[in-house]
Amino acid sequence: MTGIADLHCDVLFKMLKAPGLAFDGPESAGLDVTLNRLKEGNVRLQVFAIYLPEDERMEPETVLREAELFWTKVLTAPGMRIVRSAGDLQAVREGACRGALMSLEGVDGLREQWWCLRLLHLLGLRLLGPTWNRANWACDGALEPRGGGLTGAGRRLVKECGEMGILIDVSHLSEKGFWDVADCSSRPFFASHSNARALRDHPRNLTDAQIQAIIQAGGIIGLTFVPWFLTERDSASIDDVLRHVEHVCSLGGERHLAFGSDFDGIDRYVQGLAHPGQYPALAEALLRRYPERTVRGMLGENAFRFLHKYLPQ
Ligand SMILES: [Zn+2]
Numbered sequence: 001m002t003g004i005a006d007l008h009c010d011v012l013f014k015m016l017k018a019p020g021l022a023f024d025g026p027e028s029a030g031l032d033v034t035l036n037r038l039k040e041g042n043v044r045l046q047v048f049a050i051y052l053p054e055d056e057r058m059e060p061e062t063v064l065r066e067a068e069l070f071w072t073k074v075l076t077a078p079g080m081r082i083v084r085s086a087g088d089l090q091a092v093r094e095g096a097c098r099g100a101l102m103s104l105e106g107v108d109g110l111r112e113q114w115w116c117l118r119l120l121h122l123l124g125l126r127l128l129g130p131t132w133n134r135a136n137w138a139c140d141g142a143l144e145p146r147g148g149g150l151t152g153a154g155r156r157l158v159k160e161c162g163e164m165g166i167l168i169d170v171s172h173l174s175e176k177g178f179w180d181v182a183d184c185s186s187r188p189f190f191a192s193h194s195n196a197r198a199l200r201d202h203p204r205n206l207t208d209a210q211i212q213a214i215i216q217a218g219g220i221i222g223l224t225f226v227p228w229f230l231t232e233r234d235s236a237s238i239d240d241v242l243r244h245v246e247h248v249c250s251l252g253g254e255r256h257l258a259f260g261s262d263f264d265g266i267d268r269y270v271q272g273l274a275h276p277g278q279y280p281a282l283a284e285a286l287l288r289r290y291p292e293r294t295v296r297g298m299l300g301e302n303a304f305r306f307l308h309k310y311l312p313q
Helices: 012-015 026-030 035-040 059-072 086-094 112-120 151-165 175-182 209-218 237-249 276-287 293-308
Strands: 003-006 043-050 080-082 096-106 125-129 222-224 257-259
Touching: 003 257, 003 276, 003 293, 012 059, 035 043, 035 151, 035 276, 043 086, 043 112, 043 222, 043 257, 043 276, 043 293, 059 096, 059 112, 059 222, 080 086, 086 096, 086 276, 086 293, 112 125, 151 175, 151 276, 175 209, 209 222, 222 237, 237 276, 257 293
Parallel strands: 003 043, 043 096, 080 096, 096 125, 222 257
Antiparallel strands: none
């Protein structure tokens, strides 16, 4: 089976909170995503989000501290390689190394300091979600009652990212923000960790119209293992993940489907899917329903194809 690509995890924020944690070795016990588990699960590409918890100072310094953790704790682990370009991605697909991609989940900490965005780009930032759940200087988030879209500065952000080769992640945006990005983005955008709203009516999930817009734009949708985005019930199973897979397929998204676990960002888990080492259980469940080629696509190839096409050469 092909290598797996996972579009979202929150390891960096956990490490910021608990500096003793390590991605590799015995100190990794407090993490969901560890080097060993990526190996166990055959995860070949993992996206690491820089997310600033709300009790931290929303400053460039905090953002850069997490970028530093990405470099000193993740990229120093044996066999890990940063992915900044299509060429890096190709090396990951063909070689024995594992790819790590840096993303930013919410630009609050940038404080509209464009030098900080440029510096992050130099440090490897290639994916960016303008906001987390609330409103900030760029956009309103999915849980912001006001429901506004991109601000003027937010539009500039989308444009600057397009020029730099940073892809826009719409997962946490308000609906208005989503359509504003669809309107002004010069490149395809993607959702790193969201599910189908038709099956679970939660503001963090995507409506059918949004899913279709991503498909039409040539983007990808990373379905996520956050139990409360999968079902209203108290516990979620792999079957619940499959229901969302089936729904996106029914909208024509078979070749636009991927996964973004949100591991290390959640405190409840899908049964049997509590860390990346358990990806094979999802692969088996998918193989019972879909042809191998389709499953390969969903688990990795769709994301690899999208990133290979739209990351800088
Ligand atoms: Zn998130």
